[in-house]
Amino acid sequence: MTDPTRTEPTGFDGNQPQPPDLWARTATETEAKKAVSSTPGWERELLEKLVLGTLAEQRAARRWRNFWRFGWLALITLIIWAAWQRDLSSTSKSTPHTAVVDVKGEIAAGAEASAEFVVAAMKSAFEDPGSQAVVLLINSPGGSPVQAGMINDEITRLKAKHNKPLYAVVEETCASAAYYIAAAADEIYVDKASIVGSIGVLMDGFGFTGTMEKLGVERRLLTAGENKGFLDPFSPQSATQRGYAQQMLDQIHQQFIEAVKEGRGERLKATPETFSGLFWTGQQAVDMGLADQYGTLDYVAREVVKAEDVIDYTRRDNVAERLARKFGATFGETVLRGMRSAPALR
Structure with missing residues (x-):
């Protein structure tokens, strides 16, 4: 017989403890919370x-x-x-070497081929006692006649001051303002397929007066001075204004021609087409006296300068300037530049 008052252990092991009483633990936690509260x-x-x-x-x-x-x-x-x-x-090497300065892309204020950057690089190159000669490595379609004129004048001054030669080496293109710069070099070296010349000046823009009339749009332009807005693309251009602009272009063109004649001297075989704005291959340029002979940067350094070591003195934008332009710091300036109409050697 089994004693009803005896409590038997549960499970397979008689020594196994009794499971916890969940109801009792819940009551204890509740009382603890009440005590804390x-x-x-x-x-x-x-x-x-x-x-x-x-x-x-x-x-x-x-x-x-x-x-x-x-x-x-x-x-x-x-x-x-x-x-x-x-x-x-x-630029710290003092042993004999050939100094090179790049003139690449558009020649304009604020660009890498601006007078500010190119002139600063040329000064460093001429002042270095180790540089035997300076080479302008050119690949540019042209740009500002003002910037090109400043570089041309500085080339003449630096050559006379330091008594060192300066050579121009053309890669793909040396046109308009780029040739304005190259004309001041002692010698110009090209590839037979290079594009050289385009000795001319242009001023371009658009006129929208007829379109505005068709659309029924009225242009309201107020000026102080009857010719103040004569380059406005939304206003008609008179014959007097056109004549004034042409006179200005002719004057700049003549300055360009004089710089080429002075730089090339008797080597230039001028014809009526030489200063017409046409451009030619490097082979034609050599025949016309616009260039001297074929040659690359390595050829000039090795055979002409006799200093095979080449050191690049080109001044370029620093990281901060590139970041500023990337994030739009000069956006307004770019827009205004695009809206202006100014003479260009292209």
């Missing part, structure tokens, strides 16, 4: 913990933000320093 100031203590936790998270987030900011700043500084060091190292 009945403790004076518990709300304030909980609020303080929440505030301190939030502040800790904010401090951690702020530290990470500062870390990334300083990281990017250090990276940009390192890039600028490396570029600066490269420029210094490229």
Whole structure:
């Protein structure tokens, strides 16, 4: 017979403890919560913990933000320093060498082929005691006659001051303002397929007066001075205004012609077409006296200058300037430049 008052262990092992009483534990937790909630100031203590936790998270987030900011700043500084060091190292060699300055792309203020950059590079090249000669490596369709004239004048001055020769080496194109610059060189070397010449001046734009009349649009332009708005594309152009613009272009063209004649001298075999704005191949340019002979940068350094080591003195935009343009710092200037109509050697 089994004793009804005896409690038998459950499970397979008679020594196994009894399972916990869930009802009893729930009651105990409830009583603990009541005790805590009945403790004076518990709300304030909980609020303080929440505030301190939030502040800790904010401090951690702020530290990470500062870390990334300083990281990017250090990276940009390192890039600028490396570029600066490269420029210094490229122009510090005092052993005999051939100095080269690039004239590439549009010749214009603010561009890499601006008078500011090209003249600064030429000064460094001429002043270096190790440079035996300076070579302008040209690949440009032209641009501003003002910028080209400034470079042309500075070439003449630097050659006389330092008593060093300057050669122009043409790659694909040396036209208009680019040839204005090359004309001041002691000798011009081309490839037989290079494009050379285009000795002329142009001023281009658009006229929308007829279109505006068809659309029923009225142009309201107020000026102080009867000719102040004569280049406005939405206003008609009178014969007097056209004649004035043509006179200005002819004057700039004559300045260009005189620079070419002075630079090329007796080597130039001028014809009625030479200054008409036409352009020719390098082979034709040599026959016409616009260029001297065929040659590359390596050829000139090796055979003409007799200094095979070539050092690049070209001045270019730094990283900060490129980033500023990339993010639109000069957007307004670009728009205004595009809207203006100015003479160009192209």
